[in-house]
Amino acid sequence: MVQPYLILISNFRSDEIFAEAAANAAGLKFIHCRSLALGVAAIASSENIGAIFVDAKTEVEFIAFQDALLKNDRIPLSKVRPHLLHYISDLPLEDFSFLSRSPFFGSLLKREYPGDSQEMGQFYGRTLVSIHRKGPTALKNFLNASANIQSVTLTNSLQQKGIAAEVLKVGALLGSSPRMSARAALAAEETLMNAIFDAPVDAKGQRIHQKLSRTTKFELADKSRVEFEIGFDRLRMGMRITDHYGSLPRSTLLKHISRGTTSDTAILDAANAGAGLGLAAAYQTSASLFFRCQAGVRTDVLLFFPKAASVRGLKAEFRFFASDFHHSES
Template sequence: MKDFVLLISKTPEDRTFVERAAQIAGIPVRVVDSIESAGKVFQAGEIPQAVFLDLPEERSYREFDQLVNAQSRQFQEALLSDRLHFLISQNIDECPYLIAGPYAGNILKRSRALEHGGEHYGRILQGTLSQRGPELLGTEFKNRGGVTREFVLGRTIEKQSAIEKVRDLFVEHGFLGRVAEVIATAADELLMNAMFDAPVDGAGHQIYSKVDRSTDLQLVGRHAVKMVVGFDGAYGAVSVVDSFGSLERTKLLKHVLKLYKDDTYHLGTEVAGAGIGLASVFQLGGSLFFFSEQRKKTEVIAFFKRAETFREYRGHFRFLTMQFR
């Protein structure tokens, strides 16, 4: 079997979720219930396109790490290229080994409705496997009967007007007012980051690190910022793209873990391209997709599930996914 997704888990709900995601992505699934069984797959020289795994404690993580280190360099490099997707039930701060380890990147938070998240994550998986970047708010939303709205900002002072339009659009598409406020905050942080934090010079130093955030700047050329809002009936999303590609995985993960420990939910302006405070989106029920092509572009997408109540919204499956090139 040339291309396949591997699931390492004993949990039936995980299997239902991954099988649906893989079906959407158009790739078969192989399921094993232990790291030992996964070792037999690896030793046969087969490299999965993606690995979903349940490592509920550090001991199992170390066991998996030893298994990977016993494989060829080609195999190790392949798995380190964003192919691992960790399924967790606890909060991120309760499994810091997933953040600090060499395989960190994609974390999926289980919920009571995990099996229903398979179709949604399948489209994320499809985008990552295709090596074409996310592009999840354009053609794909429209192909599913969804709609998109694009905003191109020419000046930083246009941000507030754009945020208000985003909030109103989500309310118009059936999202709770309370959720729409969370989404508006996410849009604000995404735009602020793309305007002031992501721009770097040739040496990688932030250009506007000491500039007041209320400053009116022209957004021309490489500094232009695009925001796209999309709806497909079940989900809404906000995407913001900058043309600097300054997001760094190590710093982002470090701050994700820190914010959970400090309970502040702020990533900090020193994390270029990361989106200030976006972790609050994840904490409150949204999902995040970070895509960065070094020195070329960074796209951050925040996804939100439409729900009848705020409790239902917060209880939905969510993910924190990263792709770096």
């Protein structure tokens, strides 16, 4: 079997270091193309593509790439499915609202490699592996092998309060500032509430608990139970929140995640956004986000926060937004 390729289309040396490290971590063969024409030719001629990284500084570069794919009759859509496409940009995610309207939207990476672009590439390489891996998503697959990971299954609707306190403890162990840890705790609590109150649906697809007050206490039994994992290595904290309904629409996620907010402490309102979107301050600060939804089966939301002594420099941190939506194979 031909080893899958990671094709990079970029002139940035930092992108080359980052992407090659990601390719090595994911077990992909690295191909570097310094022009769009060469990149599209490589896509057309490659039989087994594992990932495509594209320099998309602005909307102009993204549209040029999209048009080049559409105009090349040697590139079937199966070669450029969204989970294969990874755009590296200098712009924040909220400035890429046009991506949600494109069939070629995949993952968005912020071009910030403070300290060690190779380490950032290795981290994202583990994300690539997880995107392609079938079955449940585990936090251990994203963090370093030395990571300390804890897990709990929530069995009542107000249990997230204790989870938030645990996130603060982990942030302190990691060495992050209290303010940074508080943002991570808020993100965990909001995402858990969405898994508890917004994800459950009945046989007709109607949301069961969405109109209830978030202070309502009830048991979470069987399918309604929510999984939570938290862990950290020397560089970052990671969390996984999983519901067993798989009711998060990709169109809803893209619409609201690319809309942007007016404050770095604003919350994407769950009642308006639908199940799974309570990301609180995580969205506008430093969190990397990975959503995997197997329709009707489960939704995994993973959040990663870098170790930070203060919030001030977080806008210069590498981060990504990635997603993988697919239907049940049953």
